[in-house]
Amino acid sequence: MERIEVHVDERLASAGDVLPLAGHIDLEGYELGNHEFSLPAGLDYDLMLTNAGDGILASGIVRAQVEGECDRCLEPASFDLSAEVNEYFLFEEPEELADDEDEVDFSLVEDDRIDVSEAIMAALLMDTPYVVLCKEDCKGLCPRCGANLNEGDCGCAERDEERRMEESPFAALKNLM
Numbered sequence: 001m002e003r004i005e006v007h008v009d010e011r012l013a014s015a016g017d018v019l020p021l022a023g024h025i026d027l028e029g030y031e032l033g034n035h036e037f038s039l040p041a042g043l044d045y046d047l048m049l050t051n052a053g054d055g056i057l058a059s060g061i062v063r064a065q066v067e068g069e070c071d072r073c074l075e076p077a078s079f080d081l082s083a084e085v086n087e088y089f090l091f092e093e094p095e096e097l098a099d100d101e102d103e104v105d106f107s108l109v110e111d112d113r114i115d116v117s118e119a120i121m122a123a124l125l126m127d128t129p130y131v132v133l134c135k136e137d138c139k140g141l142c143p144r145c146g147a148n149l150n151e152g153d154c155g156c157a158e159r160d161e162e163r164r165m166e167e168s169p170f171a172a173l174k175n176l177m
Contacts, residue, residue, distance in 0.1 A: 001027055004117040006049060008056060008109055015053040021060075021116070022046045030121075032128050037068045045120050047085060055090040056109060058116050062123050068132045072140030073148050083127035087119035 002025060011019045023045055029038040047060030062083045070077040089107045107114070139149035147154035 001025065001117050001121055003115050004045075004120065005113050005115050008112045008114060012049060012051045012056060015051050017051045019049040020047070021049055021058075025117075025120070030124065032125055033130075035068055035128075035132065037066050037128065039064050039066060041065050043120075043124065045085070045116075047116060049114075049116075052088075054092075055088050056114055058085060058087045058089065058114070058119055060085050062120050064124065066128070070134035070138055071131050072133060072138045073150055074141065075134050075148065075150075077132050077134040079129070079132070081124065081127055083123035085116075085119050085123040087116065087122075089114045 004021075004023070004025075006019070006021060011017060024042055025045070026042045027039050029036060031037070041064070043062055043064035045060065045062045047058055050057045050059070062081075062085055064081045065078065066081050067076060067078045069075070087107060089109045091109050093108060107118075134150075141147065142149055142154045142156050144156040144160070145154050147156075
């Protein structure tokens with residue numbers, strides 16, 4: 001992903017100063033786990049940079065049309081993603097860190113610049129669903145024959161049930177009536 005650097009200048013010089021930042025990134029796609037996603041229209045961001053005194057708060061929204069593969073039926077799946085960006089860039093590294101120094105995560109304003117591209121990508125990844133479906137009620141594939149059950153019933157479930165009933169020790173009881 002391309003870097004989106006913002007110069008922290010007189011527009012963000014004093015606590016309370018605000019700078020709007022909006023744009024478009026022509027990102028073709030990304031990977032998350034074993035999923036590959038494409039972004040046919042790239043992604044749009046609309047951020048507000050705020051001088052909070054000891055750092056710059058970058059907050060806003062990232063929007064994208066995402067295409068991937070349905071986890072149940074393996075057909076194409078698409079969804080709209082709207083992710084919240086919240087990243088804090090400190091002017092100076094704190095002298096005292098929390099008790100768990102390894103778990104403290106912060107970004108710094110370096111050379112009077114901040115790079116919001118990592119915050120945008122993190123928001124995109126965090127809001128991408130873990131399970132991707134082509135539709136909410138996707139029926140998936142038949143575990144026996146592999147047919148797409150969204151296109152119709154393959155009959156395997158009925159045949160399996162009939163076979164179970166015939167092999168049951170109580171099958172002879174149905175003839176008593």
